[in-house]
Amino acid sequence: MKTLLKNARILKMNDEPLFDGDIVIENNRILYIGSNGESYGPFDIVRNCHRNLLMPGFKNAHTHSAMTFLRSKTDGYSLHDWLFDVVFPREKLLKPSDVYHLSKVAYLEYLTSGITACFDQYYFPLMSGQAAKDVGMRILLLGTFNHETSAEDLVNLYEGFNSESESLVRYCFGLHAEYTATPEEYKALNQAIHMAKAPFFIHISETKSEVEDCFKRRGMSPVAYLEKEGFFDYGGGGYHCIYFSDEDIALFKKRNLSVISCPGSNAKLASGVIPLEKYLNAGLNIGLGTDGPASNNCLDMFKEMTLAFSLSKLSTQNAMSLPASEVLKMATINGAKAMGLSDCDILEVGKKADIIEIDLMKPNMHPINDVVSNLVYSGSKDNIKMTMIDGKILYLEGQFFVNEAIEDIYNKAQEITERIEQELAAQKANKR
Numbered sequence: 001m002k003t004l005l006k007n008a009r010i011l012k013m014n015d016e017p018l019f020d021g022d023i024v025i026e027n028n029r030i031l032y033i034g035s036n037g038e039s040y041g042p043f044d045i046v047r048n049c050h051r052n053l054l055m056p057g058f059k060n061a062h063t064h065s066a067m068t069f070l071r072s073k074t075d076g077y078s079l080h081d082w083l084f085d086v087v088f089p090r091e092k093l094l095k096p097s098d099v100y101h102l103s104k105v106a107y108l109e110y111l112t113s114g115i116t117a118c119f120d121q122y123y124f125p126l127m128s129g130q131a132a133k134d135v136g137m138r139i140l141l142l143g144t145f146n147h148e149t150s151a152e153d154l155v156n157l158y159e160g161f162n163s164e165s166e167s168l169v170r171y172c173f174g175l176h177a178e179y180t181a182t183p184e185e186y187k188a189l190n191q192a193i194h195m196a197k198a199p200f201f202i203h204i205s206e207t208k209s210e211v212e213d214c215f216k217r218r219g220m221s222p223v224a225y226l227e228k229e230g231f232f233d234y235g236g237g238g239y240h241c242i243y244f245s246d247e248d249i250a251l252f253k254k255r256n257l258s259v260i261s262c263p264g265s266n267a268k269l270a271s272g273v274i275p276l277e278k279y280l281n282a283g284l285n286i287g288l289g290t291d292g293p294a295s296n297n298c299l300d301m302f303k304e305m306t307l308a309f310s311l312s313k314l315s316t317q318n319a320m321s322l323p324a325s326e327v328l329k330m331a332t333i334n335g336a337k338a339m340g341l342s343d344c345d346i347l348e349v350g351k352k353a354d355i356i357e358i359d360l361m362k363p364n365m366h367p368i369n370d371v372v373s374n375l376v377y378s379g380s381k382d383n384i385k386m387t388m389i390d391g392k393i394l395y396l397e398g399q400f401f402v403n404e405a406i407e408d409i410y411n412k413a414q415e416i417t418e419r420i421e422q423e424l425a426a427q428k429a430n431k432r
Contacts, residue, residue: 001044002026003353003391004037008049009360011371012347013056013333018371023054025353028166028391033349045393052385053358053371056346057116058301059335062239062260062289064122065106066099069417070294079207079269087294091123093420099127101412107137108402108409109299111395114384116354119201119260119289119339121174129161129169135402136394138354140339142174142201151191158196165343168390172340174201174236178214178222190230199236199340201260202226205248206240207271223248232257237338239289240265241279242272249282258285258338261330263307264298265291276312277321287335301331302380309376324376357386 003025010021010033022037023030032040067087074086099122110118120128121142132139143157154173161171173193175181181189193200204222205211211221218225223244226232232251237258244252252259261274279286288308290299305327312322336345344352360368364378375383387395394401 001391002031002040002042003045003047003393004041004043005047005049005054005355005357006037007051008054008357009051009371010347011053011055013329014346014348018053020051023347023353023355025355025388025391028352030347030349030351030353033347047386047393049357050361052360053375054347054355055358056332056336056344057354057356057387057389058114058331059287059339059341060110060115060118060290060299060301061258061287061335061338062262062291063106063118063120063299064292064294065118065120065128066094066102066122067292067294068102068105068413069098069420070292071297074294075268075297077269079271080209082269082295090420090424093423094123096124096127098416098420099124100131101409101416103128103131104135104404104409105413106293106299107132107135108400108406109293110137111387111400112384113300113302113381114356114358114387115299115301116356116387116389117336117339117341117344119172119335121176121201122292125171132169134404136168136389136392138168138341138344138389140170140172140341142172149188151188151195154188154192155196158192158198170340172201172236173198177203177206177210178225179210186229193231193234197234199234200226200231201236202231202238203240204238205243206266208243211243221245221248223251227251227255237285239291240271240274242266242274244275244279249279249284252284253282256285258287258334260287260289260335260338261308262289262291262296262304263311264304265295267307267311268297269295273311273315275315276308277316277318280322280326285334285337286330287338288330289335300381302383305331305376305379324370324373327376328372353388353391355386355388356384359383359385 006022011018021035024032024037024040074082117138119140125141125143129141158171214222232255239260241259259279288304290296309322309327333345344354362383365374
């Protein structure tokens, strides 16, 4: 399969300036970028981009895709109450097949937002992975497990998923949080990390109370505790990372750990504002994530970029804080670095063809003084004209190409959502 994307403005995201040209894709990799793509024909697919923008897809570096069944069900709670009073009781009613179907709704939403890869943490991760394969979404699974899972089981999963470089699905080690992990989970995962010499990710320092409670239990911050126990010996990072001390920042820098900021979720749950400018000045790699559809509620990278720069400028009282170019890096190449996606981070010959087309013929893109500033400061998901993953066009001008009726995906998710509410209501009635 050979595809020509011609007559485009191209932003490689490798510090080269914007230029006009063509991109040729053979199967799932970029074969050519330049001004004479026609010479590589014949082609199976030819798309005239009419000088719209081609760039690497956004990387959603933290999410819980299957939480679509909780969208707009859990509004108006603090993080603790949101988790323990609303989310956890409903999640106990999930079946493995539910995660498969619920994830697909999120994957469709990612496509409309130009998201070509997601770092997904949820129950039954194998189901999330299968759904991603079936839709065509690129995914990095953060594995969860039960008390019977051994370190050897985890290493087998890790090596099995990551041995095939062409697979859409990869696997990473992680835990939900310092305060929810059991001793058995800590032990098995720590052993697996050191057996596989693998990175580790976790929700960390998301609220003030989380950090304060960890000091009461451990006598140190969550970052310091996990570092002391060796969880970050082979890299990785953390999600949210709002309440880092200077010592925590230094530890993240020392281990080359990534910070994944989720400004939409943190704002909605009133968890706090992450000091992105401070972390950037410290040299940390910062990616962006939507978090799950229960705490955001939308899965839109344009919204996350808007909140990232606006909250940073407001919190620092500095209009020069967090320029557009840095925000766009967070949404693309920084997230790819955190996820270990070095094969689809920028547009370059030999890289995988995870490409989005931005419609520059919308009024919010004109006049064109600075394309990057337009993208970050005035762009929206309405500007996503095409989303290509692994060389396949999965979303084009409002239509999905995922080999399944979209209505069926929506209907199945609705059935699961209603069933869970009915089962929860029955449980409550039986307790009276």
